[in-house]
Amino acid sequence: MKLEVDGMSEARNATSVICSAYDSFFEAEKKIADFLIEHKAEAAGMTVGELAKASQTSDATVSRFCRRCGFKGFQDLKMALTRELLEEEHQEQEVTNEIDRHDLAQSLKNILANKIAELTETVRMMDTDNLETILQKLEHARLVQLAAVGNTLPVALDGAFKFSQLGITAVAETIWEAQTAHAFNLGSEDVVLIISNSGTSNRLQILAEGAKENGATVILITNNPESPLAQMADYRIITATREKLFTEEFWFSRVAATAVMEMLYLLLMAGMPDAVSHVRRHEKAISADKQVEKRKE
Template sequence: MSSEISVRDQIFSTYGSLYDAEKKVADYLISHPAEAIEMSVSELAKHCEASQATIVRFCKKIGCKGFHQLKIKMAGEQRQQEEQVISNEINLDHMEQSLNNILGSKLEELKATYSNFDPKELREIIDLILQADMIEFAAMGNTIPIALDGTYKFNQLGLKAVSSTIWESQEAFSRLLREKDIMFAISASGASKHLLNMVEIAKENKAVTVAVTNQAKSPLAEACDYVLLTATREHIFHDQVSFTRMAAMSVIDCLFLFLFSTKWDSFKNVAEHEQSVAEEKM
C-alpha cells in the first residue's frame, strides 16, 4: 500500500468477519476514539461489556499486537486528523446537519479508498488492461451495476469488456478468458461462492484476476492476483449495511481516467460513442 492503513479503515474492513463481542469493541472505538485512548484494557472491557481476551483478539484481527499498540496508533492518527463536526445522526428534523453527516461520511470513504491504492500495483493493472484481449467484470447482487458501469466505460474506450446480470452468463464469459485477459471480481463481502468459482476458472485459464472489495482478508481477496481495497463508512449509520457502491464506482472511474489519458485512440473512440448517443437525444 502507498501508506499504512489506518486503524479506522482496518476496523471497517474487517467488521463483517468479527464476532458479536468483537463488534461491540469496534463500535465503541469508532464512536469514542478519544476516550478509548485514555483507557486501560480492563476499562475498555468494562465499557464494551466484553472480556479482556476479546479485546486482545480484536486488536490482533486488525493488525495490532495488543491494546497498547492500538492506542499508540489511534493517538497518532487522531493528531493528524482535522476536527470535523460530523456525527452518525440522520434525522429529517435536522436535515442540514444530517446532510453534512452523510457528505462527511462519503468524502471519508473516497479519501480512504484512494489512500489504499498502491501506485505500482495500479500501474501494473492498467498495463495489463491495455494488453488484454478481453476484460470481464463479474459481480453478484447489488454490485452488478458497478460491473455494468465498468463494461460500459471500457467499451467507450475501445476495449473489449463484457459483463452480465445473469451469473450463469458471467461464468460462461470466465471460461472464455485466456492468458493476458483480465477479470475484475467485485464483491462487498468477498465471499460469494459463484464469484470465487469464476475467479478459479479464470485463473485456470491463466487470466489475471483483480478483486474490488472492502474486505481485505476475504476469500476473494486472497484468491485474486491483485486487490483494489475500497473503504466503507456506512456502518456508522447502520451496522447491517456493509457496502457502499460509491467507493467501488470511484475505482472504475479512476481506471477509466488513467486509461483515457494513456490509450492513444481513447479520445476518438469516446467522441464517436458520444456522437452516436447524441443522435438519439431531442
C-alpha cells in the same frame, strides 16, 4: 490472519479499518469494534485493560483484535484513533454519525463527511505499483470481463461501458449464469475484474475459480481484504466503507467502488494514446440520439 494493509497500517483511518473488516470479526472482537465506533474519543485514552473491561472482553482479545486490524499493537491503534479525532476537529462543520429526517441539513452534512472519508481512505490505501500493474493488465487484455452480483452489479455494467469507450474490449452480464459462462471461456490473455464489497459471494468464487483454471488474471475491488475472494485474486484494490456508522444491519454503499472505476477509467485514458479518439468516435456515434432527445424536450 490480519488485514492486508501494504505496510501502511499506521496511516490508516481506524474507523474505516474496523468497518471494512467487521463481518470477519469473531463475536468478542465485534464487541470491541462496536465500543470503538460508539466511543472513539474515550477509547483513545484507555489502556488495554480498560478497553477490555468496557467492551466486556479480555486483554488477550483486545491484542488479537489490534493485530487482526493490521495494527502492530494497541498503541498503534490508539495513535490511529487520536489522529482521526484530530482530523475531525479540523473539519469546518461539526458532523456526527446521525441521520435524522427532522434535521435534514445536518444529516446531509453527516452523510457527505462520511462519504468524503470513505473516498479519502480508499485513495490512501492504494499502492501505486500495484495500481500500475492493474492498469497494464487491463489495457493489454484481449478481453476484460467485469463481474458482480447484487448491489455492485451496476458498477460492473458502468465499468464495461467505460472501458469499451476507451477501446478496451469489455463485457458485463446481468445474469449470473451468463457471467459464469463468459468466465469459463476466458484465457491467459484475459482479465476478469470482480466487484464485491464483502468478497464472500459463493457465486463469484465459482466464477473466479473457473477463470483462474483457464489462466485468466483475476482482479478484485472489495472492502474486505480477508475475504475468500481477496485470497483468490491476483491483484486487489481495497476500498473503505463507513456504512456501519449509519446502518446496523444493511451495508449497501457502492460509492467507493464506483469511484475506483472512475479512477481506473481516467488513468487508462491518460495512459492509452488512442483512448481519446475512441471516446470521441463513440460520442459522435451516439450524438444523433442526444440531439433527438433535446428536440423532444
